[in-house]
Amino acid sequence: xxxxxxxxxxxxxxxxxxxxxxxxxxxxxxxxxxxxxxxxxxxxxxxxxxxxxxxxxxxxxxxxxxxxxxxxxxxxxxxxxxxxxxxxxxxxxxxxxxxxxxxxxxxxxxxxxxxxxxxxxxxxxxxxxxxxxxxxxxxxxxxxxxxxxxxxxxxxxxxxxxxxxxxxxxxxxxxxxxxxxxxxxxxxxxxxxxxxxxxxxxxxxxxxxxxxxxxxxxxxxx
Amino acid sequence: xxxxxxxxxxxxxxxxxxxxxxxxxxxxxxxxxxxxxxxxxxxxxxxxxxxxxxxxxxxxxxxxxxxxxxxxxxxxxxxxxxxxxxxxxxxxxxxxxxxxxxxxxxxxxxxxxxxxxxxxxxxxxxxxxxxxxxxxxxxxxxxxxxxxxxxxxxxxxxxxxxxxxxxxxxxxxxxxxxxxxxxxxxxxxxxxxxxxxxxxxxxxxxxxxxxxxxxxxxxxxxxxxxx
Numbered sequence: 001x002x003x004x005x006x007x008x009x010x011x012x013x014x015x016x017x018x019x020x021x022x023x024x025x026x027x028x029x030x031x032x033x034x035x036x037x038x039x040x041x042x043x044x045x046x047x048x049x050x051x052x053x054x055x056x057x058x059x060x061x062x063x064x065x066x067x068x069x070x071x072x073x074x075x076x077x078x079x080x081x082x083x084x085x086x087x088x089x090x091x092x093x094x095x096x097x098x099x100x101x102x103x104x105x106x107x108x109x110x111x112x113x114x115x116x117x118x119x120x121x122x123x124x125x126x127x128x129x130x131x132x133x134x135x136x137x138x139x140x141x142x143x144x145x146x147x148x149x150x151x152x153x154x155x156x157x158x159x160x161x162x163x164x165x166x167x168x169x170x171x172x173x174x175x176x177x178x179x180x181x182x183x184x185x186x187x188x189x190x191x192x193x194x195x196x197x198x199x200x201x202x203x204x205x206x207x208x209x210x211x212x213x214x215x216x217x218x219x220x221x222x
Numbered sequence: 223x224x225x226x227x228x229x230x231x232x233x234x235x236x237x238x239x240x241x242x243x244x245x246x247x248x249x250x251x252x253x254x255x256x257x258x259x260x261x262x263x264x265x266x267x268x269x270x271x272x273x274x275x276x277x278x279x280x281x282x283x284x285x286x287x288x289x290x291x292x293x294x295x296x297x298x299x300x301x302x303x304x305x306x307x308x309x310x311x312x313x314x315x316x317x318x319x320x321x322x323x324x325x326x327x328x329x330x331x332x333x334x335x336x337x338x339x340x341x342x343x344x345x346x347x348x349x350x351x352x353x354x355x356x357x358x359x360x361x362x363x364x365x366x367x368x369x370x371x372x373x374x375x376x377x378x379x380x381x382x383x384x385x386x387x388x389x390x391x392x393x394x395x396x397x398x399x400x401x402x403x404x405x406x407x408x409x410x411x412x413x414x415x416x417x418x419x420x421x422x423x424x425x426x427x428x429x430x431x432x433x434x435x436x437x438x439x440x441x442x443x444x445x446x447x448x449x
Contacts, residue, residue: 124370
């Protein structure tokens, strides 16, 4: 399927259903697709499971989505931060579920989903609370934990540039979860600073090939 | 240090008044990082180690959000929201820097490619268990980040911490009481009072600062071996 170039973020998030699992890129604010999240708030989908490294900062972006009560469950590695008061309040009030996943396992579980891997044995977390109830196996004397893929219905990611085919390049550490999430969701929606003509991006430097990308929108504020 | 050194009277010489502050401990750790090592410095105090690496150390810093050869914190016009460290602080890039996505960054870690990581800790046990992510308090919101991946991934795991809590409880313990981050993963513990190697034979005191092994042995609930 060729990529759909959207004129506005509202068009890019159209059709996201209640109950969806939404992968949200970014590490802190770097790579966070804020305009897509704001559009998702307007779009109104609710009862969402959000998979992201953090559980929102301040009052904008993911925190705003949480504050609207649209998120049933957060799957993340690091919810608690100095400015995660929106999540903290919901969690303490018992109004949101939390699954804490070690950061590397979070990335690898999405990578597995995108790569057709059924599950994998991972040493991270063996012997800790986060491995409780999970199958383990000793391989060459080391204990590994069986981890299952995390697949999204939708991924919302931020990238630096897209071409008109949907090839993506990122910038510096804002790359973070984008390339992995782009492989792991049924519908992948990218917010970019600039859309360039096909052929402008150096094929050697494309990080996310267009095959993974469904919709692209250029940031209104870019 | 020399185990035959005369012991001090613990009554007259309370522990916890160490001559080393966190900057001194960071400097001590920096001296033990091999030339050219690939190193991850955990969030918080371990970050201070970077200030004590000499320009010709050849050390390449890894930040788990996806970069090698990270430079110092960014100031003024150099601040770029797309370029942060794992603590989300704006940083800079050095010549030879490389960027990569999260799955690659943690594969690099888990795959044993990092030479050293330096982590903070609530507790470390004599057999190298690490507790540094969760107090286990009922109202605490658990948050692990990359701590578990780092603990089991790097070839050498160094811990940087004070030897005692503010209330005087030892942080080097026979068994951790806080929830674990990793088991049997810590190689060496740098504290304000001593440096310890955690070996199959037991806890070896490599070096002490303003305290003797006997002073320390009187305050820790585990046997100490001289270096």
